[in-house]
Amino acid sequence: MTNNVSSDSQSQSQPILSPDRAELTSFLEGLPEPHILCDPDYRIVAANQAYRHLYGGEGELTGRTCYEVSHHFDRPCDQAGESCPMARARESGQRERILHLHHTSCGQSYVNIELTPLLNPRGEMTGYIEKMETVQHAHLQPQAQGLIGRSPAFRQMLALVMRIAPTDSAVMLLGETGTGKDLVAQTLHASSQRAAKPFVPVDCSSLTETLFESELFGHERGAFTDAHRAKAGLVETAHEGTLFLDEVGDIPLTMQVKLLRLLENGVYRRVGSTEQRQADVRIISATHRDLPTMVREGRFREDLYHRLCTFPIRLPPLRARADDLPLLADSLLSRLMPQRRIKLTSDALELLGHQPFHGNVRELRNLLERAIVLTDDTQIGVEAVEWALQLDRDLLKDPQDGAKESTLSGSHLPMGGTAEGTLRGSWQRLRVEQLRERLQGWSGTRTELARELGVSERTLYRKLKALGMV
Structure with missing residues (x-):
């Protein structure tokens, strides 16, 4: 080829002169990485075998738009909330690299895209070459590592x-x-x-x-001293x-x-x-x-x-990654207990979503490990998570305040039975008269009352509602 297209183009930033389309298609077919040739209207003109394998198609890919195949969008990426490398290349006139989330034959995957504009002799863009590289070490499903x-x-x-x-x-x-x-x-x-x-x-x-x-x-x-050998x-x-x-x-x-x-x-x-x-x-x-x-x-x-x-x-803290909490929790549970296939209930997951997690993923892992120990079921309920959280609160308490500990303190919970059953029994020991007495003399918020009792606000609300106090 007169105009060589390098598959290792990270060091290059300029567009290339467009060679003959048939010659270019033949060249792309021999490349090991997934490549496509697109026209200025986002339509796929040619796709090599590696691309067809990655996106699960054969001849039907030709003529479809790149954004429909990879994103399942009905409009270009930049009109659907994503950054579009083609739109960026139009503005810069140069190669563009970007990380995208694509629908592939293996499910959703992170893909590095490198897009190269093609120019005619007059300097006009006549098409684009996209090179795809699947990111191997970042995942959108629970994994053992990565x-x-x-x-x-x-x-x-x-x-x-x-x-x-x-x-x-x-x-x-x-x-x-x-x-x-x-x-x-x-x-x-x-x-x-x-x-x-x-x-x-x-x-x-x-x-x-x-x-x-x-x-x-x-x-x-x-x-x-003691350096007996090099x-x-x-x-x-x-x-x-x-x-x-x-x-x-x-x-x-x-x-x-x-x-x-x-x-x-x-x-x-x-x-x-x-x-x-x-x-x-x-x-x-x-x-x-x-x-x-x-x-x-x-x-x-x-x-x-x-x-x-x-x-x-x-690196963002866990509280800035609320959307990732279900993924991370499932992944950590599968690592901690691969033989039990244990899951969180929706209420338990919601409770976790309200935690500040100053220790981030490490703290989440510790909390889930405690919750696993505190339940005998295949599902971790909100009560087991509350108990696991209470164990942390007890560690942070001043020993001088031991006499003031909540009736629901983890240190006062009897051994035996499931976490859910134990905590339900603890609620029963918190008499209606005690709650009424607390409420009558309470000038703070419900959130503060829940904190003093050592339970979540959601659990306190459910108990008050059941007793007709709200």
Whole structure:
């Protein structure tokens, strides 16, 4: 072909001159990745075998619109609430890349799209080539591993992950504890050109200042007491792969300058050695700390911060991913109890949706594990979730307030029976007279009363309604 169309076009940004259509169709057919050729009106002119396999069609794809096949839309993506790479290419005149959610033969999947405009000799756009790449490490159904979600906040984060993953740029993952920074780091590695090489995590918060240098860079025999043999460090172990520095804000200040040297020059020395070694690693770091504040206070080097934070990605908290809660809960339950196929009732799921989850997905996992223990059924009801939540509340209470604990406190619940039956019995022990007495002298809100009783507002309302008090 006179005008070669590269299947590895991420480094190119310009459109290409349109070759003969038959020649181009033949070329696309030989590419391993799914490709289609579209006209300016979104109609599919040609689809290669990989695309037909991905979208479950043979000859019937030709003549249909790309948005109908991939999205099941009746209008272009940008008119249906999505970002359209074709519309963006019209404005920019260049190649465009975007993350979309597509309907494929395997169900809904995340797909990276790279769209290349085709020009005629007069510089007019005559069509577009779309290359599709299914994202392997993010899912829309419960999975044993990988990222899971479909909320706008999750999709925005995933789009950044997929855009930066193929590069060697240093990535800083920012977010609250329990948001899955280690999982995102693994996804970045698995989606990179270094995927076949080691992924080496370093828990910076667990390393003392004396151990940090030795663990990271290794040491020679006799470098210090008990160094009976030479040892390779984690940087050396991660050669040609990815080094993940988790909780990077906990790196001792005296060690930060040595890490900076590694980032700037790619060189390091083992403890006890004068030999300079070369490192070929990609650095991904993560923290829940406020590093800019630490920089201003002199607790974190500014030059190191800028080297680590080449491409920052903020992970959304669980409370910003309300749409993902059912997916995450199902996935966690299947991981925790694969043999029981246990599910949450709709009321229990609704109750979970009202929790702040300051510990995010990790806290959700702990809560679900407790709820599993507290129920013997195949469904986790709202009462079991309330009991699991109460166990957390009891941990946060001041021991001096033990005498004031609610009648419904988890520590007062008898052993035996199901969680649902136990909590129902606890409600019965909370006499009508006690409730009336509380209500008569209560000047706060129902939400505050429920909190004092140690139950959800929804449960309190149901009990009051059953007793004719509302």
